[in-house]
Amino acid sequence: MGVCPLARRPLRDNFTGLLRPWARPEVLTCTSWGAPIIWDGTFDPDVAQQKAAQQNLTIGLTVFAVGRYLEKYLERFLETAERHFMVGQRVVYYVFTERPAAVPRVPLGPGRRLRVERVAREPRWQDVSMGRMRTLHEALGGRLGREARFVFCMDVDQHFSGAFGPEALAESVAQLHAWHYHWPRRLLPFERDARSAAALAPGEGDFYYHAALFGGSVAALRALTAHCAQGLRQDRARGLEARWHDESHLNKFFWLHKPAKVLSPEFCWSPDIGRRAEIRRPRLLWAPKEYALVRA
Ligand code: U5P
Numbered sequence: 268m269g270v271c272p273l274a275r276r277p278l279r280d281n282f283t284g285l286l287r288p289w290a291r292p293e294v295l296t297c298t299s300w301g302a303p304i305i306w307d308g309t310f311d312p313d314v315a316q317q318k319a320a321q322q323n324l325t326i327g328l329t330v331f332a333v334g335r336y337l338e339k340y341l342e343r344f345l346e347t348a349e350r351h352f353m354v355g356q357r358v359v360y361y362v363f364t365e366r367p368a369a370v371p372r373v374p375l376g377p378g379r380r381l382r383v384e385r386v387a388r389e390p391r392w393q394d395v396s397m398g399r400m401r402t403l404h405e406a407l408g409g410r411l412g413r414e415a416r417f418v419f420c421m422d423v424d425q426h427f428s429g430a431f432g433p434e435a436l437a438e439s440v441a442q443l444h445a446w447h448y449h450w451p452r453r454l455l456p457f458e459r460d461a462r463s464a465a466a467l468a469p470g471e472g473d474f475y476y477h478a479a480l481f482g483g484s485v486a487a488l489r490a491l492t493a494h495c496a497q498g499l500r501q502d503r504a505r506g507l508e509a510r511w512h513d514e515s516h517l518n519k520f521f522w523l524h525k526p527a528k529v530l531s532p533e534f535c536w537s538p539d540i541g542r543r544a545e546i547r548r549p550r551l552l553w554a555p556k557e558y559a560l561v562r563a
Pocket of ligand 1: 330393395396
């Protein structure tokens with residue numbers, strides 16, 4: 268009981284205690300390298316709360332809101348984070364924007380703080396998205412890295428819809444992409460151009476991970492952001508841009524450095540997909556993609 272059949276190891280960690288993979292027999296609950304895949308029902312949220320409280324953690328949550336993303340999404344993201352993200356833990360939000368004065372004043376609960384960091388606005392949305400890796404790397408090497416023990420990095424065009432607690436914490440955390448978690452591996456949209464630093468050869472790649480949510484310890488995220496920023500730089504120097512930008516590089520990183528924990532698509536779900544029996548309680552919901560409006 269509580270054993271990963273693929274890696275023949277107990278499925279447990281410092282936050283969840285022993286997991287209950289048998290509670291979700293219809294889905295994959297561990298990876299071939301023994302990392303848990305966290306589904307609703309496989310963990311006890313109270314145990315996770317207690318274990319995190321014993322460790323007296325500060326958890327960072329970073330989000331970029333540049334250009335129209337600020338007015339359109341930030342307030343709801345923060346308001347719903349106050350209701351659902353790591354409730355009962357110490358939390359520090361880091362909002363990166365080119366207009367600090369426009370950041371909405373969302374009332375924060377006890378032990379929760381918001382810091383605003385100014386970033387330059389890149390002319391292309393792809394560059395805003397890709398520039399995040401370099402900015403995050405610098406922030407993790409500075410105050411954010413000193414304040415927080417674990418950090419989650421998220422897209423802003425989504426909102427919390429259910430409890431997102433310490434069961435999601437680990438040394439490194441990857442999110443299964445809601446549109447791709449059930450696709451055959453050979454069809455996953457990894458970068459295949461061998462000239463790109465993000466390239467995966469045929470047969471490579473475990474899962475396709477979503478860059479809208481990743482996390483881990485400060486040290487692990489320093490390594491992840493350095494890898495991605497370096498890959499993005501290298502591609503640019505060769506006149507290349509990977510198929511899914513920073514997400515392609517993130518997928519390469521997690522192929523080379525396997526995540527310690529994988530979150531099921533319940534943690535970051537797209538309502539456009541419709542109902543799926545295995546998606547019980549989504550934690551984050553993507554906003555409808557209104558690219559014509561926000562990327563203009
Ligand atoms: N982003 C911005 N402004 C932009 C483009 C992207 O703030 O012009 C940030 C948002 O946090 C967004 C994330 O959720 O990058 C990923 O971008 P996208 O792939 O949703 O366009």
